[in-house]
Amino acid sequence: MLFDRYGRPFLKLRYVVNDECNYNCVFCHFEGQTRRQGVYLTAEDYGFVSTVFKSVGVTDFKITGGEPLLRRDIDLVVANIAKTGGVVTLTTNGFLLEKWAGRLSAAGLRRVNVSIHTVDPEKYSKITGTPPGFLRAVLRGLYEIKTRGVSVKINAVVLRDINTDRRSVKELVKLAASLDASLQFIELMPTGQGVQIFNQLYEPIETVAKIITELGGRPLGLRRELHNRPIYTLGGVAIELIKNYNNPAFCSGCTTMRLTSDGKLKTCIYAEPRVDLMPYIKARDVEGLLYAVKTALAQREPRFKLYSSS
Ligand SMILES: Nc1nc2c(ncn2[C@@H]2O[C@H](COP(=O)(O)OP(=O)(O)OP(=O)(O)O)[C@@H](O)[C@H]2O)c(=O)[nH]1
Ligand SMILES: C[S@@+](CC[C@H](N)C(=O)[O-])C[C@H]1O[C@@H](n2cnc3c(N)ncnc32)[C@H](O)[C@@H]1O
């Protein structure tokens, strides 16, 4: 296993597999990547790079984007990563899930995170920039993938006056319960487009924690291997609360790096890409790749620290 200078193990890799999207969410951080770089790793590249990362202790592979289901070979990407024996999960807006469900399940996808910030169709359209009917398609996809044996998690970005009242929280918990799914509430990050609407839509995650407690939820503990995220349980649903900005406890439990769609390793969502892995990946150069990864890891820092040495 590899560690950084702060004693944080490197356990999880986030693959940003493309830079295009069929939605236009008002808050999108785009995983800290610039849109429209256009160069993508191939499905075979992901198989190779995952084998190498797996050999040094990375066991959790997250596929994200852009919208990953827009890739025509997304099932092959999943299959090639799953072949390493690592756990593969994918985060999506869900619009194309119904179409992909069978193939993703067959490819070995373990879990899908589907972003549904509200079950109110009008509010959903407004914040995701989509026409009426899109939420219905997402819900169909969710039930389809569930019946194929893939676990589901619902992602809801916490947005003031959209989902920060008791009723909205209850509705999301009810939806998760009906799918035997878990649920996570994500605090809005002032990153990417999130900067422009931050003052208007930001609401601290504590507001949701309070509602969950008032509804009878209770804390279950912390997800220590990933960001020390608090987990609650309510109505049989496990609920993670993600306070991802200006939170030293979150960063101290950060075990993840990102690989941009054009093959650059980022040590933090806020860091500039540290090492270009593309030449090593294309050359299938295991030694060169590991050396580059260790170089990046040596420079890795928690973005938010309790005490700063500088
Ligand atoms: N600051 C920060 N936020 C992150 C990081 N990883 C994930 N997040 C936040 O978590 C949100 C949800 O991410 P997902 O792609 O669903 O995956 P995840 O929750 O990290 O992983 P799983 O729970 O294993 O599915 C993102 O929108 C980010 O706000 C990270 O490394 N740093
Ligand atoms: C960038 S998206 C990529 C995957 C996919 N397109 C989706 O929306 O699920 C990954 C996750 O980040 C969340 N997200 C986007 N912008 C955010 C922001 N400014 N703050 C917090 N979470 C955000 C999305 O809701 C989604 O759950």
Ligand code: SF4
């Ligand atoms: S949050 Fe996901 S669905 Fe929304 S615009 Fe960003 S990448 Fe697209």
Ligand code: SF4
């Ligand atoms: S160090 Fe903090 S801000 Fe950076 S990726 Fe990790 S959790 Fe996110």
